Amino acid sequence: MPMPSVTIIGAGPIGLEMACRCVSSNFSVTLIEKEPTIAGNVHKWSSVNLFSPWSMNYSPRGLEILTELKVDHPKPDSYPTGKEYVEGYLDHIKSYLCSNACPNFNLKLSTTLISSVRQNSPKTSMSSRSSSPFLLLLKDSNTNVEFHHKTDKLIDCSGTYSNPSPLGLSSQPALNERSLNSEITRSLNAEIPVGSKILLVGSGATAITFLKKIVEACENADNNVQTEVIWLTRRGKDEIYHRIPSDPLPQRDNLSVLAHTLLQNGGSNNLKLTHLQSEILSLSKSPDQWTVGLTSRTTPTVTCSTIIGATGFRPDTSIYSELQVHTCYASEGPMKLAGYLLSQSGGGGGDCLSQVSPGPELLRNPEEDFYVAGMKSYGRGSAFLIRIGLEQVDMIMGLLQGK
Numbered sequence: 001m002p003m004p005s006v007t008i009i010g011a012g013p014i015g016l017e018m019a020c021r022c023v024s025s026n027f028s029v030t031l032i033e034k035e036p037t038i039a040g041n042v043h044k045w046s047s048v049n050l051f052s053p054w055s056m057n058y059s060p061r062g063l064e065i066l067t068e069l070k071v072d073h074p075k076p077d078s079y080p081t082g083k084e085y086v087e088g089y090l091d092h093i094k095s096y097l098c099s100n101a102c103p104n105f106n107l108k109l110s111t112t113l114i115s116s117v118r119q120n121s122p123k124t125s126m127s128s129r130s131s132s133p134f135l136l137l138l139k140d141s142n143t144n145v146e147f148h149h150k151t152d153k154l155i156d157c158s159g160t161y162s163n164p165s166p167l168g169l170s171s172q173p174a175l176n177e178r179s180l181n182s183e184i185t186r187s188l189n190a191e192i193p194v195g196s197k198i199l200l201v202g203s204g205a206t207a208i209t210f211l212k213k214i215v216e217a218c219e220n221a222d223n224n225v226q227t228e229v230i231w232l233t234r235r236g237k238d239e240i241y242h243r244i245p246s247d248p249l250p251q252r253d254n255l256s257v258l259a260h261t262l263l264q265n266g267g268s269n270n271l272k273l274t275h276l277q278s279e280i281l282s283l284s285k286s287p288d289q290w291t292v293g294l295t296s297r298t299t300p301t302v303t304c305s306t307i308i309g310a311t312g313f314r315p316d317t318s319i320y321s322e323l324q325v326h327t328c329y330a331s332e333g334p335m336k337l338a339g340y341l342l343s344q345s346g347g348g349g350g351d352c353l354s355q356v357s358p359g360p361e362l363l364r365n366p367e368e369d370f371y372v373a374g375m376k377s378y379g380r381g382s383a384f385l386i387r388i389g390l391e392q393v394d395m396i397m398g399l400l401q402g403k
Contacts, residue, residue, distance in 0.1 A: 003028040003104060006400070007136065007151035009113050009319070010158035011038040013057065013085075014374035014389035016093045018155055020061055021397050023102045030151065031097070031105070032138065034112040034162075038094045039086050041161035045188040046083035048209055051252045053077050056387040058089055065096045079251055110141040116154060117322045118367075129324070130368040153369040153400060156320065157389075160313035160375050167201050167280050167309050169295065175282035183285065185308045192217035193306050194270070195225040199292060201280065202310030203233040203240045204382060208255045210308050211262065211273075218270040228272045230302055232294075237263055237275045276302070283307075315376045324366040333379025334372050336362040341381060360395035371396050 006022045008015045011033035022029045033040060050057060055076035066073055071092050074080065080088060097105045119135040121128070136149045164186055168174030177184075188209060192198075194217050200210055211231070218227050233240055240259060247253035267273035282293035292302050315332050317325075328338030340358045363371055373392045378384040 004153065005030070005133075005151045006153045006155065007032065007134070007149065009154075009156045010374070011094070011107065011109075012041055012157060012159055012374065013039070013090060013386050014159075014393065015155075015157035016090060016097070017059055017062065017390055017393045018157060018373065018396070019097055019105065020065065020093060021393055022400070023097065023105050024061070025397065025401060026104070027153075027400070028104045029102075029106070030108065030149065032108045032111050032113060034110070034141065034158075036110045036141075038107075038109070039090045041159050042082045042086055042090070044082075044161065046086065047081060047213075048188050049079045049081050049251055050085065050386075051079075051205075051249045052385060052387065053079055056385065057085065059390045059393075062089065062093060066092055068101075069096060108138070112139045112141060113137070113158075113319050114139055114146070115318075115322060116320050119150065123322050123324060134323075134370070154371075155396065156370075156372045156376060157374045158316070158319075158376055160315050160380075163314055163316045164309060165311045165314050165380070167283075167307075167311055169279045169281060171311070171314075174280045175293070177280075177283050180283055180285055183307075185306060186310070188213070190308075194218055194221040194227050196305040197228045197230070197303070198306045198308060199230050199232060199290065199302060199304040200308045200310065201232045202312065203235055204310065204312060205241075205252065205255055206312070207231075207233075207308075207310035208241060208259045210310055212255065212258055215258070215262070215268055215271060218268065221270055223270065226270055226272065229267070229274070230304065231263075231273060231275045232280070232302075233275070233277060234279055236277050240275075312380065312382060313375075314380050315372075320367075320370065320372075323370055325370070325372075326366055328379055331379030331381055333377055333381065334363070334365055336364065337377055338379055341378065341383070360399050363392060363395055364399065369400075371399070 004027055006027040007030045008018050009032050011031050019029050019031045054074040063073055069092055074088050098107060113136055115137040117135050118129050118132045121132045133150045133152055134154045138149050139146045165171050166173040167177055192214050241256050243256040262273050263275055278294040278296035280292055281295055284291045290304050290307055294300055317327060317332055326335040328335050331338045340362050373396060374389040375384045
């Protein structure tokens with residue numbers, strides 16, 4: 001009797017963990033990653049330290065694999081960069097999966113999921129859906145060849161990092177934003193253009209991390225090189241970033257302190273910082289200057305040489321739009337989990353470290369044997385932790401095995 005097949009979308013931390021667990025449980029596993037390397041999204045912020053320590057970003061099974069490979073375990077109380085996380089842990093998990101120890105594993109890099117359906121069962125069909133396999137439409141980015149792939153079970157661990165929210169009014173693309181999107185800086189690995197005028201858009205941890213990189217670049221520049229940053233947010237200056245009392249994550253607390261200090265002082269060495277509360281209506285660009293139309297009556301237009309977009313991320317639900325998935329009207333995450341998260345937060349902020357994983361039933365979808373795990377399961381929410389994703393893997397494994 002052939003092994004039941006599982007296909008996992010996304011070879012990031014959660015997708016790799018899911019693959020390890022499924023391989024060990026005698027599933028035939030295919031792991032699909034659209035980037036040319038595993039952990040494609042992590043590579044995009046490889047220079048940035050995680051908020052959480054190593055101890056919250058690996059699993060017991062992962063440590064067992066490191067031991068089997070005779071690789072030193074990371075120091076549990078240190079805070080890795082994305083690069084260190086990949087090289088010190090995720091790359092070793094990939095090496096194990098691709099070794100002779102896992103003959104029931106197949107990794108497809110540079111492969112994009114375009115669509116997923118139930119074979120011979122359109123979305124409106126209600127009977128006997130689970131008896132049909134999933135049929136995936138995939139594309140090889142190297143050859144541009146499209147092909148089909150069948151699987152018994154499907155798990156989306158693709159995350160949201162590659163799908164940033166637009167810069168415009170109420171998260172709608174600003175006028176001309178789509179045609180100029182490739183010229184907007186969004187990667188935390190991007191070089192900071194010191195000595196220029198920068199528009200930083202967004203108010204969360206990613207925006208402040210960009211601000212930290214700008215401060216560091218200015219400190220390393222010549223004293224006569226001045227950089228100007230306009231920090232554009234929807235919120236007022238006092239609401240930009242909520243500081244958690246006695247924050248158990250010092251890296252996160254440091255960002256909050258940095259933001260408030262820079263705003264209070266109007267910048268730092270070689271850096272002038274101005275806050276502007278408004279939203280973007282339009283974008284236009286000449287070879288060396290952006291012109292940005294705003295909703296502000298007092299400042300209807302600003303110009304700059306660089307725009308940094310840090311407005312959060314949203315899930316790409318199009319890849320499972322032909323499956324029966326109940327999606328939250330607000331967050332776009334799967335409805336059961338989204339409802340739980342909204343009830344826990346009251347619609348507001350809080351310490352993501354205090355989260356308790358809900359039961360496995362909240363990870364079920366109307367489409368049997370289809371699951372969304374990892375950051376994407378939180379929709380547009382920003383409270384996801386890798387620790388939570390590893391716990392989701394435990395729960396989904398129980399569901400896959402009928403426990």
